[in-house]
Amino acid sequence: MKLNQVIAIEKGTKSRSLQDLTEAHHTLQKPALLAGIARTYRPKDEEGEQFPPESTRVQVKAEDVIRKTSEVLTKLFDVVATKDWANCSAKADVTVDGTVLLSQVPATYLLFLEKQLVDLHTFIKKLPVLDASETWTFDPSADYWATEPMQTIKTKKIPRNHVKAEATEKHPAQVEVYYEDVVVGTWRTTKFSGALPANRVNELLNRIEKLQEAVKFAREEANNMEVTEQKVGAKVFQYLFG
Template identity: 55%
Template sequence: MSKLNQIIAVANGKKTKTTREITESYKKVQKSALFEGISRTYQPIDDEGETFPPEKKNIQYSVPKAIEEVSKSLAGLFDIVATQDWANTQAKADIVVDEQTILSDVPVTYMLFLEKQLQDVQTFVSSLPVLDPAENWQWSDAANCYGSEVTQTNKTKKVLRNHVKAEATEHHPAQVETYSEDVVVGKWNTIKFSGAVPATEKNSMLERVGRLIDAVKFARETANMTEVTSVDVSRPIFNYLFQTTISAE
């Protein structure tokens, strides 16, 4: 069993490391280009038409990946600070949301820490990109992200045409005017890809984190604890927030 001063020393270093990792993830979710991908293929109208190579850009980041990174970074910190706070006080309280107990017997000192961290999670979720409502998106298992419907656009090229303004006569040559005309020579088939999430999913996550913050505030007045024992709180917290399973390191 670890001593309290050892837990405190480890917790301080863990806080610094986690802050650095969360800041990096937060910066990445601000860059919309990382979440965007595209696939374009060209099809000429006839066999003799000009051909063009396909174009493809894979997404470099996605909301599930961002959530995984942030959850993993915070998991160890949540647990080690919980262990420290559990040893600092006796008072305890359950954190309950809509009659569902998220955590039981939580000390007040940890609730103060948890409230601040959940506010950071709230800021993170608020910054998550959402899918463009102008597109019809469907989840693509192959691309592991959302894909739009195929759109088709024309590929044109300019072709010179002659217009006879005046026919040739015995005394004058024909008057011919040359002009260019855009002629369709093929079609682009385009599928957009996105690592963002539907707005409803983002709003649902924001609602859950807001409810949990309120529950922590409500229970904070009666929460405390005393001994240095390993405490695992990260998994139920992130399982609730992001509806996913994580394993704390």
């Protein structure tokens, strides 16, 4: 038998064992099932009324329940022991691009690594990326990314008078006020960012996906080892109920 086969049957064995143990517990909490009775009637004199004998059989014997429960749990104890004993020696290398990154890693740690890398993949995928509409250059002195300076003009609205009708002896001049945009200066703007270039994020994603694949392969290799079946359950229950 291989370790991956033991792992495959472990969950089902645990589930059945828990179900059987719960059922046994509930059965033993019903006194009526463990009780029996037998009684006969004898009238005081021969002319007295006769009654047939009455009896109730014992339906459940505690020793039988113990024996059955022990058998069920012995299978569970043996399956888990076989898996845990095998896990002590189930190891494999994590190899990325032909290079051994981690040597002889235990199967249990490979499983831990696999779960952690899923979370790390999510973390990397959500890293902030530089705005692709801008041209960015890394500024070593400031230790972040910067755009080329962009110049924009600063304007101010200046009121102007437009004479619609000149003044006469009878009427004042008709003047309309309007506003004219006049350049008063220039802005020189440089944008900064602590985000990452898209190619850097893609590089990190590529690395973690390679590592995820390598860890998965190593776990499968470790779990493919032959196991020695352990028989420890019988000793435990022989001591407990023997």
